Amino acid sequence: MAFAPSPIPSRTQYVLEAVKHAILTGQLPPGRALVEAELAAKFGVSKTPVREALKTLAGTGLVVMSEYKGATVRTVDATMAREVYDVRLLLEPEALRRTIARRASLEDAGQALARADAAADQAERSLANREFHRALYLPCGNPLLARMLDEVRDQAALVSTVAWSADPSWRHEADEHREILRLARAGDAEGAAGALHHHIASFVRRAFPAEDPDGAQ
The missing domain is CATH 1.10.10.10 (Winged helix-like DNA-binding domain superfamily/Winged helix DNA-binding domain)
Structure with missing residues (x-):
């Protein structure tokens, strides 16, 4: 029991x-x-x-x-960032594919995106961005998959906090979020998953150029 x-x-x-x-x-x-x-x-x-x-x-x-x-x-370095983002690259695009295939509501993702756009400071923006990503994978229909992504969610947010302190690239990432959501709302599972994969991989490449989550040096 x-x-x-x-x-x-x-x-x-x-x-x-x-x-x-x-x-x-x-x-x-x-x-x-x-x-x-x-x-x-x-x-x-x-x-x-x-x-x-x-x-x-x-x-x-x-x-x-x-x-x-x-x-x-915890101290953030390229090795730690790669480990966390490797997990995201493996799991998060697949979770989004499943969310779209189930025709799940993306209303929470849209609201999180709006909160990020209206954020008064980096703290609010970071929290809203976390909610945006979670709203994409949470309705995937596999609670275990969602929990696995939840387990790395805080570490991913720590990586982004450190990266933004050195290079506040959030405007670029906000544009990528809008494109991911557009494709997801259009029902383009492969397009949205590909855009999400690129978004995750390119972020850690920019922030930690010594380590490439796709394997390039």
């Missing part, structure tokens, strides 16, 4: 979401030490929910736990 996982206590969830947001918006940059006592004081909680939140974030790949250094925000 399977048992549902225990819900995360509210204080832990609060700390988890706050720290995650700070990481994914660049307020806590890669390599920054995450000191339990400092975070506990900042959020007005004991160190226990902070410790549990950091363990959960380590499980998602946003935080690195070390016996000697404690917890730090």
